[in-house]
Amino acid sequence: ISKSRGVSELYKHAQPFSFFLTKVAGIADKYNSTLALDIKDILSADMGNLVASCQFNYMFDIPWLIQQYPKEFRSKPLLIVHGEQGPSKTELEAEAIDYKNIRFCQAKLEMMYGTHHTKMMLLQYDTGMRVVIHTSNLIKQDWHQKTQGIWISPLFPKMAKPSATEGDSLTYFKKNLLEYVSAYKAYQLKDWINNISEHDMSAARVVIIGSVPGRHTGDQMRSWGHLKLKRVLQQHGPSNTAVTKWPVIGQFSSVGSMGANKEAWLCGEWLQSLSAVNGGTTLPSVPPLQLVFPTKDNVRCSLEGFPAGGSIPYSINVAKKQMFLHDFFHQWRSEGQGRSRAMPHIKTYLRPSPDSQKTAWFLVTSANLSKAAWGALEKKGTQLMIRSYEIGVLFLPKFFGDKELFDVSSNLELLKSSTNVFPLPFDLPLTDYVKGKDRPWLWDIPYMDLPDTNGNIWCPR
Numbered sequence: 001i002s003k004s005r006g007v008s009e010l011y012k013h014a015q016p017f018s019f020f021l022t023k024v025a026g027i028a029d030k031y032n033s034t035l036a037l038d039i040k041d042i043l044s045a046d047m048g049n050l051v052a053s054c055q056f057n058y059m060f061d062i063p064w065l066i067q068q069y070p071k072e073f074r075s076k077p078l079l080i081v082h083g084e085q086g087p088s089k090t091e092l093e094a095e096a097i098d099y100k101n102i103r104f105c106q107a108k109l110e111m112m113y114g115t116h117h118t119k120m121m122l123l124q125y126d127t128g129m130r131v132v133i134h135t136s137n138l139i140k141q142d143w144h145q146k147t148q149g150i151w152i153s154p155l156f157p158k159m160a161k162p163s164a165t166e167g168d169s170l171t172y173f174k175k176n177l178l179e180y181v182s183a184y185k186a187y188q189l190k191d192w193i194n195n196i197s198e199h200d201m202s203a204a205r206v207v208i209i210g211s212v213p214g215r216h217t218g219d220q221m222r223s224w225g226h227l228k229l230k231r232v233l234q235q236h237g238p239s240n241t242a243v244t245k246w247p248v249i250g251q252f253s254s255v256g257s258m259g260a261n262k263e264a265w266l267c268g269e270w271l272q273s274l275s276a277v278n279g280g281t282t283l284p285s286v287p288p289l290q291l292v293f294p295t296k297d298n299v300r301c302s303l304e305g306f307p308a309g310g311s312i313p314y315s316i317n318v319a320k321k322q323m324f325l326h327d328f329f330h331q332w333r334s335e336g337q338g339r340s341r342a343m344p345h346i347k348t349y350l351r352p353s354p355d356s357q358k359t360a361w362f363l364v365t366s367a368n369l370s371k372a373a374w375g376a377l378e379k380k381g382t383q384l385m386i387r388s389y390e391i392g393v394l395f396l397p398k399f400f401g402d403k404e405l406f407d408v409s410s411n412l413e414l415l416k417s418s419t420n421v422f423p424l425p426f427d428l429p430l431t432d433y434v435k436g437k438d439r440p441w442l443w444d445i446p447y448m449d450l451p452d453t454n455g456n457i458w459c460p461r
């Protein structure tokens, strides 16, 4: 049988969730031949005859990015949406001097420490438009040996005339996408906003969960970050009885400052939102919280070795102030997907059953575990302060057929032979840190006791 199946066949097999991982170099072919794509697959002519594209991201290698498009698409108009300022903005624009088809849009970052973290592609074809929401920077290394997530929309057909409300889905995908892109208030995005309004997005089944910088009040409070997720779970989430005692899992590749204790934000605010249920009765007690973050040895023994930790920016200065957080941590393990040694840059959140067979929902997003990304309540809960741009997609069973729960598995053999099992990027149940041995990966301290996969030690600075 042909080893590299056409992209459109890979795409078909991944329906209805359309959730993929990136291909990983150096693991058995079988782990890359189903439910896995490379950037060249996403941009290939198999997905559509490209007319123009817009790339929202944090890190860009412009010459490398252009090479990922098929030759015949490399001179199509490309808008780059970034968060660079001053000299690094100048440097980024200089990288594109020779490309007459490239334009830039600088996302305003007026909140200190905010980042333009969002990773999204808008792809305009001659036959319609596609939206891709993912977790990879637009640099070679992010698509080489890491675990990354990708959601690819259906091909949205063009409508007779533009409309901000016509052609929306049950999940208000079009309305939320327009709200998100409009929040940049950037003239360079005007044409893409018009483009979005010209397309019929009624086939979209995921809910957009976005973050934009600001101090959001009134109705805007529940349009972004963890309060948006809370509202959606209260409207469309599981019943209280269905998920009693079920844990919330957070999996991420970086950690912000959580404050003095778990009540300050993690369990007192953020977990309250992620454990929201249908009908919205605030639960008497919050459910168990389990977090997935690589250990130092997960990184040391990874395919990339210690350099994988260059993309897992947890600093000792932040970590030493929140040792309570590390009691929630579990190892990165992905035997089912062949990715235990492909360090996570994906960020995912879910509400799995204690027996690991089901989940009530699943979110893949750019948002790490940080107040900057998810927002922090201020002024006695009357405003939500968010520092960064983030975007993710939420999968809810009710929008994928009449059911309350998803069957889940990370076992690729099982996933290949069944339909409608949600593909998890990592193994359940989770694997504890080994007491007295395992430490969370910290990127700014030396490790000289044991060599990594390439025989090297790690001496940052």
Ligand SMILES: O=C(O)CCC(=O)Nc1ccc(C(=O)O)c(C(=O)O)c1
Binding pocket: 058, 059, 115, 117, 137, 253, 254, 255, 256, 257, 311, 312, 313, 345, 366, 368, 370, 371, 372, 373
């Ligand atoms: O965010 C925080 O509060 C802590 C600092 C931080 O995590 N910075 C950061 C920046 C860029 C990326 C990226 O790769 O886009 C990532 C990531 O994705 O892990 C993380």
